[in-house]
Amino acid sequence: MEADEGAQRMSSNSTLAGIRMSSLSINNGSQQAVLKSGLDQIPQLTEENYSIWKDKMSALLKLQGVLEKFNAPKGVALDVDMDAELTFLLISKIDSVTHNNVVTADKRNSAKGLWKAIKDKFSSSQASNRARILNEFFYIKFKEESVETFITDVKVSIKKLVDELTVEFVCNHLNEYNNENKVL
Structure with missing residues (x-):
């Protein structure tokens, strides 16, 4: 199964690199190489990596002049050709589980519709998603031998929450965690 997904990613990246350059603001060889490299760096959207995926996909869409x-x-x-290309781009950068949860009959033929559906599903303004993200944040495990991993996990959780968290909130969580560990 992993081999099939790997082949699919390679195939989609090759196809994506062939997006009509006439519809993009990128016309010379070095800029095309940058575009292909950027496409290769965008991961498949999963239930866990929306923040990173969104940043990279937004940069690509901005490069193409369509993010606005x-x-x-x-x-x-969007014009018909650009809409078709961007729909293909978005669908090809979504893993199968996320695809089943995001791509619906009324959204599958519209790049803007897909983009909105993806944002709506993963946006931390959704109460259920915000609760899930906050719960993940509260259960981040601290291990003395992997402080860097803990810090990275906290940063990722904060980024997922989007809203700025206060230092007080984070410190209170750390104190609470520390107190729980003392009881054990």
Whole structure:
């Protein structure tokens, strides 16, 4: 199964590198190489990596000059060819489990619709998602031998929450965790 997914990723990356350059603002060879390298660096969207995926995908969409259109009101449309290319790009960068949870019949033919569905599913403004992310944050395990891993996990959780957390909130959590460990 992993071999199939690897082959699919390679195939989609090769196909993505062939996106019509005439529809992009990238015309010379070195810029095309940057685009291909960028495409290769965007991971498949999973249930765990939305923050990283969104940052990389947003950078690519900005490079293509369409990020503003994705975030614009409904009246701003993409041309048919660009919409098809971006729909392909988004679908090819979503893993199968996430695909089943995001891509619906009414969204599968619209890049803007897919983008909105992805943002809606993973946005921490959704109460259920915010609760899940906060719960993950509260249960981050601290191990003295892996302080760097702990710090990275805390940073990732904070980034997922999007809103700025206060130092007081983080310190209270650490104190609470420390107190729980003393009881054990």
